[in-house]
Amino acid sequence: MNIVTKQDVFSKENQDKIPRSKKKLPMRSRTSSRPEQTNSSTNNTTQPQPATNQPSSTTSNQKQSSSSEERLTVYHAGLPKHNSDRPQSRPFGRSNSFSRSNRPQSSEVRSNQTPFVKREIVPSRPLTTGEKKLRIIPIGGLEEIGKNMTIFEFGQDIFIVDMGLMFPDSDMFGIDYVIPDVTYLEDKKDRIRGIIITHGHLDHTGAIPYLIEKIGYPPIYGTKVTLGLVKQRLEEFSLVGKNRLIEIDPVEDSIKLGVFIVNFFKLNHSIPGAVGLEIETPVGRLVYATDWKFDYTPADGQPADFGKIAGIGSKGVKLFFSDSTNVERRGHAISEQRVGETINEIVSEARGRIIIAMFSTLIGRIQQVFNSAHKNGRKVAVVGMSMQKAVEMAISIKAITVPENTLIEIRQARNLPDNRVLILSTGSQGEDRAALKRMAHGDDRNVNIHKGDTVVISASPIPGNEKSVNDVMDEIYRAGGRVVYNRDMDVHTSGHAHQEDLKLMLALIKPEYFMPLHGERHKLMLHARLAQSIGVDPNKCIVGADGQVIEITADGHVQTTREKVPCGYVMVDGLGVGDVGNIVLRDRQAMATDGIFIAIVTIDRSTGRILTSPDIISRGFIYMRENETLVSEARQLIRDLFIQNYRR
Structure with missing residues (x-):
């Protein structure tokens, strides 16, 4: 096995082996916003080249040969702070070729980006043979x-x-969100080199505002759309100025986080900007792919990078992590292009108003709605706070292009004929305060559903929301509208891979070990069986649990351990985070099922008599x-019990 060391990447004899930067690149130091530890040997740093994803052939027993490793300054190449107003050198929907020769190479730093973001890393202490283990700790998912x-941990890095949230179960009364427990990290702040966000959905980003301070504000890496959504959420908590948001390009960029080198590859999902990770570690190569599918005709015109994925697999992968959400579904997921065609068909045939409800994060589908409206001579009004913010963000970073004179205010829609109006709305899950439910009940101050309206629910109900969605549909029909949803036409598709895509990914990656992610226990088990069906060793399929520590030793052996780190539910209740524990929740559940009975007795403190x-x-x-009668008997019983106990 080839071991990548810091000397391998930055040694002079290997500079000519780094294909990504054949020219000497300009450097500029930037002081990190994070508190950093320093020592007296701060002037011994050499000028490194950007990290490469090609490991050196230097063996691990040469690791201590260079005195320059006593202190290392790491440079992140071509990674600017996220700035939604920054001009882009390439359009969002640029075409993609599977050919490696046609892919842009980073021989020069892109002109619109800061050449380097400099961070000083606390040097790792020498590790004995017994300590050379990579620790992988899933805290949630x-x-x-x-x-x-x-969490990925090796030595001091x-x-x-x-860093996502989870929506509460129906019996979690009064709970808004559930977030991960980061107790394990709170005394390791100075060792956290960064957070990589794979895509912009709340189950992967939603806990950042609640937890980022607890772990010392490490830099956050993500693609343009992902960071746009992260920034939007941080603004809600007045945290934007305290965080470093660093944009990555999955085609061109590699980043070095301590001993880890992370490369990226494009994946498709229900939101643009989703990426998979190729993680180079001292004990082998890992691949991490959560929330993905293969879509040959995606809404943004950028299919997954099959060539890069196959290239990673050909280099040898020690451990592969993959999405299990749709492992029970056969075949392939429907393409987003097919959904767009169906929406356009509905828009072209409808004679009245059209209301389309969907998740606000479906940026590609939102673009298709605007395109269809413009093609059919309709104006688009956006309702619902989260949808308005998402559209505003997507326009600001050029993730979507709105045809001229297509977007209007909802107040303007009241002055137009119904056959010239399309309303883009939240509320596809039947949420109580969402725009669609207000319109269905006649409670919205700007627009309500009436006869002739066509309502498209471009989403599938999340488990547990079926009744809420059905109730909204009933109200729409009572108001005179009609509903089109996924059982009628292809107005929605999942963002998660079905069985055939899962098998294709496994065949491309060819992992030695496999660990399914993102699913309930039975889905993790089914995904492990699916991997075994195409040749993965059953003894090398790991079905883990939250908090369980997985180790990879220096000889490449992957094992689960008996160690568990804290991974319980931290509950967000209004403005409180973590102040509602299991005891309080059980009390709420008991009151919900059994009710509450309170007796109040007023006594004279001096005499002890009941007043x-x-x-x-x-x-x-x-x-x-x-x-x-029962209440009267209860009062007498309370009086008697009080007198007996008080006199004692």
Whole structure:
């Protein structure tokens, strides 16, 4: 096995082996916003080249041969701070070729980016043979859907992939969100080299505002659309100025995070900017792909990078992590292009208003809605706060292009004929406060559903939301509208791979070990069986659990350990984070199922006598007006018990 060391990447004899930067690149130091540890040997750093994804042939026993490794300054090549107003050198929807020769190479730093972002890394202490282990710790995302977060740790270096939230179960009364427990990281802040966000959905980004301070504000890496959504969420918490958002290009960029070298490859999902990770470590190559599918005709015109994925597999992959969400579904997922064609068909045939409800993160589908509206002579009004913010963000970073004079305010739509209006709305899950439900109930101040409206629900109900969605559909029909949803026509497709795509990815990656992610326990088990069906060794399929530590030793052996780190639910209740524990939640569940019965007794402190008849409050237990005899008996029993216990 080839071991990548710091000397391998930066040694003079290997400079000519680095294909990505054949010219000497300009450098500019930037002081990190994170507190950093320093020592006296700060002037011994050499000028390194950007990290390459081609490992050196230098063996691990040569690692201590260079005295220059006592302190290392790491440069991140071509990675600017995220700035949504920065002009882009290439359009969002640039065409992609599977040919490696046609792919842009980073021989020069892109003109619109800062050449280098400089960070000083605390030098790793020497590791004995017994300590040369990579530790992989999933904090969330296993045996559940949501709060995805995985820790990678080697020696003194840690980096994190994703930091998501989870929506509460129906019995979590009063809980808004559930986020990961980062107790394990709180005393390791100075060792965290960065957070990589694979895409912009809340189950991968939503916990950042709640947790980023606890772990010391490490830099956050992501693609343009991903960071646009992260920035938008940080603005809601007034945290933008405290974070470093560093944009990556999955075609051109590599980053070095301590001993880790991370390369990226494009994947398709229900949101643009999704990436997979190729992680070079001292103990082997890992590939991490969560929330993905293969779409040969995606809405943004950028298919997954099959050539790069196959190239990674040909180099040898020690451990592969992959999405298990749709492992139960046969065949392939429907393409986003097919969904766009269906929406255009509905828009062209409808004679009244059209209301399309979908998730606000479906940026590619939003673009197709604007295109269809313009093609059919309709104006688009956007309703719902999250949809308005998403469209505004996507326009600002040129993730979507709105045809001229197509976007209007909802107030303007009231003055247009119905056959010239298309409303883009939130509420595809039947949420109580969402725009679609307000319009269906006649409660929206600007627009309500009436006879002749066509409502397209371009989403599938999340498990647990089926009744809410059905209730909204009933209200739409009562108001005189009609509903088109996924059972009628192809108005929605999943962003997750079905069985045939999962098998194709496994065949391209050819991993020695495999670990399924992102799914309940039965889905993880089914994904492991699917991998075995195409040749992965059953003894090398790892079905893990949140908090369980997986280790890769120096000899390349992957093993689960008995060690578990804290990984419980941290609950967000209004403005409180973590102040609602299991005891409080059980009390709420008990009150929801059994009701509450409270007795209030007023006594004279000096004499101990009861001054008034006990007051009784009952909620969810009995209706007191219809049970006066029972209430009277309860008052007498309370009086007797109080007198007996007080006298004792």
